[in-house]
Structures are given as structure tokens and as C-alpha cells.
Amino acid sequence: MTSVGTPVTRVDGPAKVTGAALYSAEITPPGTVHLAIVGSTVAAGRVTAIDAAAARAAEGVLAVLTHDDVPAVASPPHLLPSLLGAAAPGESFFPMQDTVVHYAGQPVVLVVAHTYEQAHHAASLVRVDYEAAPAITTIDQGRERAYDAERLFAGLMPGREERGDVEAGLARADLRVDMSYRMAANHHNALEAPSTVAVWNGGELTLYESTMGVRATQQTVAQLLGLPVSHVRVITHFVGGGFGSKAMVWPHTTLTAMAARIVGRPVKLMLTRPQMFTSTGHREEQEQSIALGATRDGRLTAIRHDKLSITSLFDDWAEPATGVSSQLYACDAYLGVHRLIKGNTMTPTFTRGPGETLGMFTLETAMDELARRVDLDPLELRLRNVATTDPRGNPWSSGGLEECLRLGAERFGWSGRNPAPRAQPDGDWLIGTGMAVAAYPMAFFMPPQRARARIFADGSATVATSTQEFGTGVLTMATQVGADALGVALSDIEFQAGDTDLPNSTAAVGSAGAGMVASAVHEAGTALRRQLVDLAIGDPGSPLHGVDPASVTVTAGRLTSSDRAGATDTYGELLGRNHLSDAEATGTWRPPPLDTPHGLLTFGAQFAEVAVDPQLGLVRVRRLGGAFAPGRVLNPLLARSQLMGGMLWGMSQALLEGNHTDPRTGRWAETNLAEYLVPVNADAPEVTVDFVEVHDDVVGPLGAKGVGEIGQVGVAAAIANAIFHATGRRVRSLPITPETVMEPTPAAAPT
């Protein structure tokens, strides 16, 4: 029996619900003291004076550290996405090296005290004087300074993507749709605050860290501190959500290690909720516009897609917004341009569905508008334009878009929809439905991934790799994959993770985590199984001595051969006979090359039904339906949860989430969960998730494409399209709040 593909419940479920699962901030080595960070209250300028006398005198305080005390970093950080497997600082900047302030919240003073409360109280007593300089933190403030980005993402991606002649394509179109949007910044707001516990043992450092990449943390901290990588160990058992905020390595981690070295004790840092808005990046404020040209029968002749956003002073960061719009539809002429404004913010970062989720919002609301203009059902318009290859003419590694569109439409009950807006009143409400395509690129920037499999003479087994559980269910999924590959029962195998002492796996980002880990674990389990099968065949004492290895299958630790009926051996007996206490093997998975001749997108389709109260501007999502083709579904229970979570996040992005800076001070206006709104249970509609099976042998031995982001992509567009269908009005900003939906004139109210 195979375990992969079955709905195994979480192996870490009991530990989580009983509180036995330890998160980084819950680990307290003997002698641990606590760190509080004082962040700058200005967004630009200089620290002119620090009066720490009161803080130093406060009860329990061990040290108050300023830029005079914090050591220089061994080498300056250079932004690099953690998926590459190397050091991955979130920004090309390290604070507390001098007095200059580049963004609000930038660390300026560290306070170490015996307790968390003492550290925070003392931090509140530190007086910092600034010479403030004018700060640019909004697009409106910096519009004049916008420039074309040559490359994005630390140089990994071009800022401009072009094929064919867009101007000609637009000119020859029968119809043209132009849309533009303003999109507020987003913050991740994982439940668990980023935390670090730093413990020095001589020249060796151990970090308990809430991160999505233990290896990225290890390498970044080693580089900044000038330590051999072998002297830094990072341990992460459980992470309470990351969503991109813990995908890169941010200064607070290294500052904690520095503070621990200075005070000579283990130091624990847990950021406060307000600090979570200024310490681990964000999805940047942006404007997107799109122009579609089409023939009268709805075939695209040109797409021009523009994005303008704010980045930091140090890095050309933009969420790439054109990776999907450039390849989803068959269209000869495409131009995608990213423009940037340097401002006084931290470097923005990955936020669930980075880039493409808003890029797709723009594309898919424009497609909805186009469907109206050409008088086609929005679903039919998509089907008419589906690309069967990528723009280079390569086949998709696996497809499924058409099937997702059809299955999703059928399950949602799309057919027979009256296309006219405002056609379905329901008391004070107007009902509308909308749909959008979901698609998300797969990125194979990671180095080879390794895992180790081990079996003991009593038949118990482990598989291990350094990845960490951050809520996705990777512990469960990898246990299943390991069990199948090795041929043991699920109850006999344990997956070990969350420690850089284990074989290499790269940060779990870009929806790649499950695929990478599953592939490496599969290779390790398979290698060990082969090794043991060979041992049995070569063992004169084995009933399977001499059989063809291809004839051997292993189930629940029992070896049988199709060539020799009735003969069985077991892993335990085999090891015992051969005087082996255990056996182990390492497996390596090499990702497909970057120039693989395949298009790499994961596909899906999203459907939404909303009720809008046009008088009060209220929007209630009544139903969401998604159909997805994520390749092999390793565990339908976990995959469904991931996708549903993504869909709810998409709803949140459509209707609730948005942050703004106060342009006068450059500080974020919303820095707690009362003001930065995320949905509550009462907001959650009925959500259905369906799968379309597609086979993929490009993306890895198991054919899994990842479910981390695809669930979110397209939801906001489907909801916005449904709002249009309900009301006949298109809102030009995200999130779509009551004041933007409310019918503007009192004349509209019945009198």
C-alpha cells in the first residue's frame, strides 16, 4: 500500500494541540537573557544623541548597545533570494553600523535584560534624538523619481520583458481595454512573531530561529559575523507561519547573536507585533496598469503590462508581476515593464504569491472587461486564448488549465450565468459572480537537495533533511514519501528536520518546498531500499538470494520477489543476519536545468459569488470555488488546507488587507491586528477545492508542482469581477473597501 496520495493526518498534530511542539521563542537554554530592540521613529536622517542613562539604571538591565558597541559586519550583506541556497539577507543593508537612518523602525539601540519585561521597559526609557531628513515612502511622493528597473530580485530577473511589437498589436486590435489600479502594501502577519535564541559555545554559535530556511540563516549569519559556516548551527523545530516574512534573513537575527556574544549569555529576542511591520519586509505599495488589444472575436493581439512600485534605498526589489501575464495567453505581442522608486522603506520581500498574485489581478480583471466588450462569457474568452505552449514554443511540463476552467465552472454552477450587471437583487444586496484564472510559475533556482534515510535492525527508520515545518505539513508529507520510497509502514518511520546538521535542503519558498523535500527524501529512501535489496540478493542466508533486483518489492519492511513465490525476507532480519545495527543512504535530487525546454506554470481556476450592499459599500463573499492542477497531490488533506488557506488569503487581499505609511513621518499607519485587518471566521465563505490530475515528469520524481501560492492567485480578481457583476462598478484600488464600493451620490438612494 502506498501512503503518498492518501489523506494522512498531521504527524505533528498531537504535539501542536497539546503544546508539546516548541517554537523558537519557547526554547530557553540555562542563563538566557532577553533582548529588546529600539527602532527609529524617523524614516530618514541621523541619530544625533542617545541618552541611555535611565535604561542602564533600570532593574535587570545587562547592556544597552548602540552603533558604538555593535561590531562591524565581516562583509556587507547582498540581497539574494533564499531559494538560491546561499546566504540570503533580506536587504543589502545592516543597521547599527553608523548613525544614518534609512527607514522607520530601523534598529538603533539594543537593550539586554534578565527578563522580557525588564528589557522592554528599559527600551522605553532610552531617549534617542534624531536629525530628521525628508523621507519618501509613498508612490505619490516619489513619482517624479521613478526609473525603469534593469533587473529585479538581486539581478535574477529582467525588469522588462518584451516580444513582438506591442504598439502594432494594439493598433491593429478591434478593441482595446485599459485598466489601472493602486494596490496598498501588505504585511504578512504570521501568528508567530519572528524570534531568535542565540547561544555561543566558544567560537561556535547555535541559533534557534523562526525561519523558512535554516541553511539560509546559517550561511547569512556566518557571513555577517565572519565565522566558518561549520561553526553556525541553526535549529528550527516549528514555525508559526511565514508567508514570505521568514524566507529571507533579516538583521534582527544577527543582532541577537552579536548581543549574545557581548553579554556572554544566551540571548532571546521575540519581535513585538508592531515591530513585525518594520523588521521582515512587506509587499510593496504598487500601481499596475494593463492594455489589452483584441480582435472582435476576443483573440488577444497585444498585452502591455506596467508596474510601478517603491523599493528601498539599497535594492532594486519588485515583486515580479509579469511572469504569468507574459505567458498565460497565446499572444504574439507582449511588453511588461517594472518601474521603481527608491524610498525610505526596508527592502520589500516575498509575500505569499509574490508579484504574480497582483499581476494576475490586473490581467484577469482586464480580461473580464474584455469579455464584456466582445460579448463573450468570461470563461469562453479564457478558453479561446489559452496558450498551449510557453512563449518560447516549449510544451508545458504539465498543463491542465482548460480542465480546471471546465471543472471549476461545473462545480460552481457557472453555466447559464446572466452576464448583465445588477441583475440579481436580494433585499438590500446585489448578487454577482466572477471568475479568474490562477497560474503561478515554478522556479528551479535551487541547488541539489539532499536527504538521508536510515533503518535500524529493529525495523524502525528515519528520513532526514534540514528543512523546517512552518505549518504546511511538510513533516507529514515527507514521512509519507519516505515510507513509500523505503518500503516501510508509516508507523515505522519518522521524518527528522529543522537542523542544519542534517543534509542540505534549501529555504522552503516559491511553492517549491514540498517538491524539493519530497524529491530528496524520495531519492534517499529509494537509494536505501536499493542498497538493502542488493544486500538481500547477495546474502546466501536470504530467501531472496540471487533473485533479479527488478523483481523485488518491499512493503511494510517485508521483501518479496515476483520471481520466487513465497520467499520473503524483512529489513530487520536482513540487517541482523549481516551483523549490521543499521544501514543508511543519502539521496540527491537535482532540479531541472534553468533552460529546461518546458513551460513551467501551475494552473487553476477561481470562481466567486459575492453579495454587495451598494448603499453601505459592504461586500460579503458567499462562495469561493477553486479547481487546481498541482501535479501529483502528495496528501489531499494537506493540499486542500493549503489551497483553501490561499483562497481565503486571496479574499483578504481583495477586501481587507492594506497598509499605508503616513507620508509626513514615513511610519506605517497600521501596526497591529486591530487596524491591519485579516479575515476572521465570520468572513469565511463556503470554500470548495477540486483537483485536476496532471502528470508531470519534469518537476521531480514525484511530479508534485506545489500548492503554496496557487490557491491565492486569481481569487482577488474573481471577487473584483463578481463585485462588478453585482454592481456594474469597477473599483480601481486594493483592498476594495466600503468607501470605494458605496454608491457615490445620495441621489442613488431611494427617496
Add this chain to the structure above:
Amino acid sequence: MRPLTYSRARDVDDALALVAAGPDSAFLAGGTTEVDLLRAGVSRSGHLVDINDLPLTAVEDRPDGGLHIGALARMNDVARAPGVVHRFPAISRALLQGASEQLRNMASLGGNLCQRTRCPYLRDGVSACNKREPGTGCAALDGPNRGHAVLGTSDHCIATHPSDVAVALVAFDAVVHTVGAAGARAIAADDFFLLPGETPEIEHPIGRDELIVGIDVPGTPIARNSVYLKFRDRQSYEFALVSVAAAIEVDAGIVTDVRLALGGVGTKPWRAWRAEAALVGGPATEAAFRRAAAVELADAVGREQNAFKIELAQRAAVRGLNQSLKGIRS
């Protein structure tokens, strides 16, 4: 969090004496506001006097059809008391739409009346805020002010009063009872909340060492038809963008009595006196509701991000009146 000391009062006199004894002492009820503000560094209390042992938790029906609510009665207990549900459904609904189930189990009615505005500038500890640091100015006037008030504002403060239940209480002429060194006082709920004017730091007409012991709501038959509607971005666990407590009485199509109060749009829970006056004696029609709401909002002052609330409040008021009217007819 700043260092604190703590003591637990045995009775009302003890509580008064303990708070009077320390210049920075404060009462502690459910702690859902006070502890938050201490953590944010906004509350400067150095000594907390826990009043949870005081016998002030009753919720009683009064023979005149009214209610007595002890200052320490919890939001959930009040909301679910049969007398409140039947006699004053708007009070029950206002409570149940506030905060979360867990918070409502802790939070007291006395504390609810004393909760402070959610204005982020009060809470951030650095921005100009005349409530936190009198004389520093009001950062909200020209800053992100979507959540701020349009009624009862001044050049010194535009912070919204956040309470839901207070809106229903002012609509039904509740009376707040206090005791202090100078003896007992009864203060009309509408007077319990002060407009910011030039002294936004003074929010209530009671001293730091004056204890709320209870709230009385007089019998008001019209309240049986009352509604409380709360409109917000998400459907639970959020303060109101606008809320409305409404009750109407009609005879032969003519309004004989009406109560209307607004939340989320005023610097205090906003009794719509002018709208009520405009309605009584006139027809109970949507057009009349609409005109009355316009009268109430005529002097509202909107700013860059909150101007929409002026229209939204009017539409909400009309909704509230319509719903109460429907309630009588059905």
C-alpha cells in the same frame, strides 16, 4: 511594560481609599483596555487596584421596565440576560457585536464606558496627540484618518469613541452611578462622554478616584423595538465604521417617539437629538428618515479619508429606522 504594583480591593470603600492613596493608581476591572494601554506605554498607571471582588455584577430588571447593570457585570452576561434581550434588544446586540467572545467574558460594563479611543496616534507613543500629551497637536487631522470621527470634532482631536454599548445606552437615556470621596453622583450617559473641545485629554466628568458602581436604564417601551446595526470592513472583531441604535414608535403613519444614536462617527457616542426632533410628529417614511439623518449630519466635518462617513452614517441611520419600523409592523 513598566513596573507596577497591584492590590485587590475588598469593598467599595477600600477601592476608593486604595486609588486615592496613590497619585498614579487606577482601577482594574477586566483589564482588556488597561493592560493593553500599559503595554503600549500609554497608560502611566503605577499601581492597579483590582476591583473584581466588589459585589457589582448584578443585572436586574426594574419594575418600571428598566434595568440596573452593575459596573462589573461582564459584557456577555449583560448581553444574554433575558431582561436585556427582551426589553432592550439594541443593548444586547451592541454588546454581542463588540470585541470577541473571550474579551466579552472578561470585559466589564464600567470598563467599557471608560475604554479609550482606538486612534493609532494615541497608541503609537510618538506621534503628536493631545490626548496622550496635551499641547502636542493632533496627528490625525491631516494624517491617515479613515477611522476618525466626523461629528463632535475639534481642531485638537478627531478621535472616535469606540464603544458599541455606549451608543445604545445614550439612546435610551441611561444613567451612570458613581461614588467618590465627595459621595455618590448620577450622571446622564450622554453627559458622561465629553466632547474633545480644547481639552481632549479630559474624557469623562469623573475624577481618577471616582468609581462607577452601576448603570441604570429607565423603562422605555419603545426600546422593545430597538435595533443595533454595526457596519464594518470585516464581519466580526472590529470596531464600527458606523453603527446605529434606533427605535421608533408610530401611530397611523406618524412618528410618535423615536430614539436614534450613532457610533463610529462621533468623538462621543452620538445621540442624534436633532434627527429625533425632526422626526417626531412627521411621517414614518424613508424620505423623512433620510431628511432627518441629513439634519443630524449637517455640521459633520469630513477629512481626506473619512469624509465618506458623512454619507455612510446617514444611510446607516435610515437603515436602522427602517428596521425598527419593520419590527413593529411584523
